[in-house]
Amino acid sequence: MAELTPFSYRPGKSFFHRSDVRCKLICFSLVSLSSLNAQAAGLGLLTFFLFIAMIHIRLSFRAVLWEMRYFLILLAFVFAARALSTPGEAIADLMIATVTKEGCNEGTLVCWRLLTVTCFALSFVSTTRTTEIKAGVYWFLKPLPFIPAKRVATMLGLTIRFIPMILNQIRETADAQRARGIENRKNPVYRMVKFIIPLMRRTFEDADKLILAMEARCWSENRTDPELSFGKSDWSAVLAAAGFFILMITM
Amino acid sequence: MMKSSGQLRKTVYASLFAAFISAGAYLAIPIGPVPITLQTLFVLLTGLLLGSRWGAASVAIYLLAGIAGLPVFSAGTGGIGQIIGPKGGYLIGFLVAAYLTGLINEKTSGLSGRVISDVAAMLCGTAAIYLFGVIWLKIITGMEWGKTLSLGMYLFLPGDALKIAAAVFIAGALRPIIEVRKEK
Structure with a gap:
């Protein structure tokens, strides 16, 4: 897959490289699903974890940004649409529409969610x-x-x-x-x-x-x-992801 | 177990089409303001050339590869997050489109001319992609209908018309090759 994207598998010895593929698939799906309902606190936690993970597996942040360039443009559209169309307290009055505070908050949350899931996908591919x-x-x-x-x-x-x-x-x-x-x-x-x-x-x-x-x-x-082989560390990773998932859907 | 070499051939062809759909996301022909990618062209061709069952199987393999985290969806991404992301509706629409295109083509090819049947099948397939794609885009992004339609559909319609026109010729040229090989 090396020709499709720079995000092909890279050999390594990190925790993510060593864990079982089934564990990674379960965690990946749980995180994707829980991020749908996550609020700023949950997403912050997720982003913090993701940041540590990406440093741990030595993913280059510049390559990640380059790979997601089209995706980021789409996110900008989504953010603008949310910011302009949600009713609420106005913070800026443009010629045709008003930017609302609620809209900006909503837009940031939606984009943040989509961004974390995509970063997870990139980390998964480069370690499996x-x-x-x-x-x-x-x-x-x-x-x-x-x-x-x-x-x-x-x-x-x-x-x-x-x-x-x-x-x-x-x-x-x-x-x-x-x-x-x-x-x-x-x-x-x-x-x-x-x-x-x-x-x-x-x-x-x-x-x-x-x-x-x-x-x-x-x-x-x-x-x-x-x-x-599904080891002890895999079980604890799945349990942690499941805990996070339950926390997110009940919050 | 594989029963015969015909079965193996179909399996390989369906996998090949799944690979074409993946590669199609990277194949863009620059026309007008929006470069059109050839992904949907391959989805429609899959339905036309492999038929409803194997066509749908081929798209299902493509989706499964993506869900399992392989970077086959556009922008080099994968994972279940893409299915529930803003473009997920189009991806599910691909599955329905391939099946529908194959089915309509199989049912109508005896009734009318080949070209009419191909075009009718592909129009229905394209409609299925947008039906799923636009509704899901609206749900996920919360944009107004007008904005969703112009961003998620109107922009691509001229490209789709060109793709359907091209697909008629391509299917006509490739069908004899594939059918002879399947029978071998």
Whole structure:
């Protein structure tokens, strides 16, 4: 996934690297859900924890900001919409609308919530191997009826493997077309069609080679996943996250 | 257990489409003020080329990868927080769109011409994406309807029209290739 985003897995020995993927997935979901209802005090606590965690796993703050640049623009929109549309005590009178105190508070809370969840996601990805995620997802789906857990885990693995392949193919196709002067064509439909047909056709050819290789190696769904171990520290992390979740929804 | 190589082929193709949808978020064609990403184009193509069941399975795998924390959603993010975040409605809409596009295409392809059936299916699919997307955006951000619609829908409609036009040609060119391979 390194080509999609700088937030691929980075090897390390921090607490987050060592904890079990299932523990991380549970905590991640609990924190995401609890932040929906969290007020300033809860979010402050969460942000403080997140700050310590990001220093602990050595995530670069500059890279985080760069990665979230589009997201931050969206947040600015959300904040502005809240600040202008919530009725309350006016603090600034613009030409078309008034900025209210309540609106600013509301907007800050909403943006803060979304921001903490996104930072959690980035921390999770940079401390968890893809194979571990696959094994974790399989473990969670296994007890569910009607869901072929092994098939799903396999498809997940294949998808992750295909993404860099597609991105490579995109780069090659775009270079080839630029070399042939595609920029002179202004019709967007023409450009999309002429770009996607060769892209998909070539990718399907690669996928067919993969299928052939899988069949030739007598591939089956019964594979050995990385061993997962849920230790004492994982239990305490899940308990802490659950405690936080209960605190947030009752507050 | 996989029953036959046909099953394996479908599994691989569905995974491939999930990867296309992930990569589509990064593929932007600059037209007018808003660059249009090709993500929804791939969602619609998934429904058209794989059919309702495998199309929906493909989008479900994409969503699952995102929920499990892999950075496949736009802006390199993932996690359940994105599903309940402002753009979550569109993501759920993708699932319905792929299924609906596939279903309508399967039901109507015998009745009318291929192109009409493709366009009708994709129009319904696009409508499903916006239905879920805009309502959820409104709930999460608390903006007024007018603002939500212009920010979450009107801005993208010209791009969608272009994508549907392109998808008709693309589906026409790729369908024979995929169908022959599926039968092999």
